[in-house]
Amino acid sequence: MIVVDIQIKDVSLFQTVTQKFLKKNVYIKKDKIYHISNVEEETIIANTIIDGQGLFMVPGLIDSHMHIESSMCTPENFSDAVLPFGVTTVIADAHEIGNVFGNEGLDYFMSAETELDIFHAIPSSVPSTTPSLETTGGIIGLGEVETLLRNPNVICLGEAMNFKGISYDRESLIAQIIRLVQEKRPTMPLEGHCPKIQGTELSDFLYSGISSDHTHQFPESLKERIENGVFVQLQAKSLTKENIAVIKENNFYEYVSIVTDDIMADELLDGHLDVNLRKAVECGLPIEKAIYMTTYTPARRMSLNDRGIIAPGKLADFILLDDLETFNIKTVYKKGRKVYGTDIGKQDKQDKQDKQDKKEYDYAYYPSHYFDTLSTRKLTLDDVTLKVETDLEKVRCQVIRKFEVGTFTEPITKEIPVIDGCLDWETADCSLLIVMERYGKNRNISYSLVEKPIDSKGAIGTTWAHDHHNIMIMGNTKQDLLKVQHELLDIKGGYCVSLNNDIIGSCPLPLGGIISTAPISILGLKVKEIRQSMRQLGYKNMNEIMSFSTLSLPVSPAIKVTDMGMLDTKTQEFYSLIHEEDGTLLNANTY
Structure with a gap:
């Protein structure tokens, strides 16, 4: 006689080779599938027998x-x-x-x-x-x-x-x-x-x-x-x-x-x-x-x-479904051990939740400096005031237009007023996008404009900026830009949203500025708050967070921003914010 750990009787098994479901008996020994047969094997004894009637068995x-x-x-x-x-x-x-x-x-x-x-x-x-x-x-x-x-x-x-x-x-x-x-x-x-x-x-x-x-x-x-x-x-x-x-x-x-x-x-x-x-x-x-x-x-x-x-x-990584059409999951097994199921006991569920909640406070695994990675100063009003050297009342600027589907962007040209020697971007249906180097290596800061990415007065900020993860802030008022940048420094990195100079969404990601130690049950609600806050500002995309975060990804078409400036991601050449024959941006490229 052969002793196995689990027998699943009369289950509709997904046969990978034919990509069809057939009634089978499946035997599991330790962490592997042992045997599959059309009928029950009299020579095999199982410690646990699962009735597979009405269930569908598919690989993990x-x-x-x-x-x-x-x-x-x-x-x-x-x-x-x-x-x-x-x-x-x-x-x-x-x-x-x-x-x-x-x-x-x-x-x-x-x-x-x-x-x-x-x-x-x-x-x-x-x-x-x-x-x-x-x-x-x-x-x-x-x-x-x-x-x-x-x-x-x-x-x-x-x-x-x-x-x-x-x-x-x-x-x-x-x-x-x-x-x-x-x-x-x-x-x-x-x-x-x-x-x-x-x-x-x-x-x-x-x-x-x-x-x-x-x-x-x-x-x-x-x-x-x-x-x-x-x-x-x-x-x-x-x-x-x-x-x-x-x-x-x-x-x-x-x-x-x-x-x-x-x-x-x-x-x-x-x-x-x-x-x-x-x-x-x-x-x-x-x-x-x-x-x-x-x-x-x-x-x-x-x-x-x-x-x-x-x-x-x-x-023996597999799923038992009780409805194939909706792919409704009843039980999940990993290496022959049940890791999820509607029939897992209340104490097992509580033990798992207690273990998960404890991880929120388990900082000891990572070095302490992993939670303090923003080597930057707080910006001032002078930092978000773009001084221009020009004799013109308007200058042509290279502006980013983002799409509402996917992460694509395209370059466009807009005329921006110049008032008292400063670029009047706040009245030009544009938001100012700033990327600050945050590792303390060179203190780069870049300035660019995005065509009306939000409707309400506000700003969005993050250190979860693909892939360099420098500080990125974007807003249509100077005060809101400063508000989100200061908030990011206070929470040691993450995501935040300001509306009318008031923080309406904040998600701390203190581990490297990109990770939270909180369990998904807690973190997910904070991220949902950010997404809802971005929608409240009028930011439109099928995935608002990914869309904003990838404005800094210099390998994604067609114009993106790093701490060094606006980049044509195909030619890898930088754009000037102001057309050279119209004037010069006087703000320093370091802070």
Whole structure:
């Protein structure tokens, strides 16, 4: 007789090979699937028998591209948050903590003890461009990459974003990193970030060896990428009826996975990868294909050959659903142990909550200086008054126009009045956007204008500014700009919103200026407060927080801002705020 830990009787099992559900008996021994049969095996005795009638058994969900820091929480709290949503494995690209602390910060993130399996990508773009274009707290160069390559928990090269350096500069840092990875770990997947690139430019990018993309997809780009051998990872904004139709019509299921990329803490209150799975189904993807693209294709992409499929010898990571159509989760098992379920006892739930709440106050794990990272002074009225040298009553300015969908922007020209030698941006339907270097390295400060991003008098400020995470403030009144900048310093980093010179939303992120130690149940409500406050100001986007935070991302089309100025993200050339023939901005570029 063979003794196993669990038998699940007569369950509708998702068979990955056929992508169909069949009635089966599944036997689990320790942390692995032991045996699957059509009938009960008389020679196998189970310590626990689960009646699978009416239940559907699918593999645990695998997110092959995501960033824990986007949820603004620690890996431990992230693990507690996502396991109930059926997510059992993630591949995290911790380039945000890397941009703040370098490899030291990565070591803390990678050594976190979690029930969730967290594998890691090498942050390939710290900084996302070069130190001549943006200032970061940490830099990950060849030496740091070589160290990370020796870590068995590191399984891919994280999203390579510097298009110009990858495609046309063989001696750029990112090009050297790619060659080092190919030499030391030749089978390691190389992940890419290539929005709005097509034709020969796409080939130039792929020639480096990069073979995936997770950026905003459209039907034409999706088809072109897959036909050129790109493994596409679809995040929420790419899950459209049009994109799903391309996948179905061309039978592209093998070359696509569904990912989250960036999920905010308030969104984590309601779901994670399971939400995107359901969205894909709503857009026309058959549920069986959606399960396949959130379990097996990501596992295969990342060479995680011990999961993503329910079969003998594979990890017993699985979900029991009581409704397939709605993907309603009844129970989640991780390595053969129940980690979430409607039948978990009240005491088990209370113990888990007590453990989670305690983490909010567990600062000892991180060095004390991780909670004091804003090496800046408080701005004054003089700092937000833009002095101009010109004889003109109006000057032409380069202005940023943001879109209400996605994170794209475009450059436009506007005439701004000059009064008493100062740029009168407050009356010009513009907001002033300021980025301050906050690591104490050079005290850079840059000024730019954004075309009417908010309707009410107010300002938004954050240190969670992709990817350099310097201080970024934007507002349409001088007083509100000062209000949010002072608030950020007082809370040691985070997000805040001011309306009529009054703080209406504040979310402290004191760990490196980008992370909270609070559990998602608390942090999520604070982030929701920020989102609602931004909407109250009239900020419009499908994801207000990500839209604002990526105004500082110098690899996202088409014009973004760093502590060094406004940047054409394709040519990597800086714009002047004022057209040179019209005048000169006199404000210093350091504070």
